[in-house]
Amino acid sequence: MRALLARVDAVLVQAVIAAALSFAHLHDIALAAGQDGWKAWAYPVSVDLLLVAAWRRLRTGEAKASGWCWFVIALTASLGANVATAGLLDLDQVPAWLRILVAGWPAVAFLGGTLLAHSVPKAAADVETTAVDEDQAEGTEPVIEPVPAPPALPAGDPAPVVPAASVPPAVVVPAALVEHARKVAAEHQTRTGAAIDTPTLRARLGVPESMAEAIAAQI
Secondary structure (H helix, E strand, C coil): CHHHHHHHHHHHHHHHHHHHHHHHHHHHHHHHCCCCCHHHHHHHHHHHHHHHHHHHHHHHCCCHHHHHHHHHHHHHHHHHHHHHHHHHCCCCCCCHHHHHHHHHHHHHHHHHHHHHHHCCCHHHHHHHHHHHHHHHHHCCCCCCCCCCCCCCCCCCCCCCCCCHHHCCCCCCCCHHHHHHHHHHHHHHHHHHCCCCCHHHHHHHHCCCHHHHHHHHHHC
């Protein structure tokens, strides 16, 4: 336990030292590039926030290419400031290209932070698309399959004459629709205490009257 605490304490001390030095170097570069006052202090905060946002995206396992891109950009800005303040750059005469980079950094950081924070992962987008497709499929009116014609009678026997009104049209009801209708009927009986009637079932399912009667006969 003591070894673990000692290791954690060492990591925390190293993290504080690294953050403080990097923060100071970024502040010095921004100040040398003409960003005085509170603006010079805002640049280190912007770089560190972009670095943290990119690291969080890498930890989630989604859109790693975008996360690595912005992580490298923020890390380059931090390491570049550390190297530049080590005597390789004259802070009294900062080159024009560095002034341009420092002046344009807020827009770059805002773009990166927005893309990292508000981009929708692919898995979540696929789940939403699948849910919408399922909702649309449930609202689709079932297709009534045609009933095959009866076989022809022998030539010698006269065909019986049956009134058309006495033979109800056969309706094929999909099993999935019957199962859904049973759930609707059970919910209606639980809520009202009475069995669902055919007009109510037809209104709830949004099917033709003949289809509603055929479903009511099966439930």
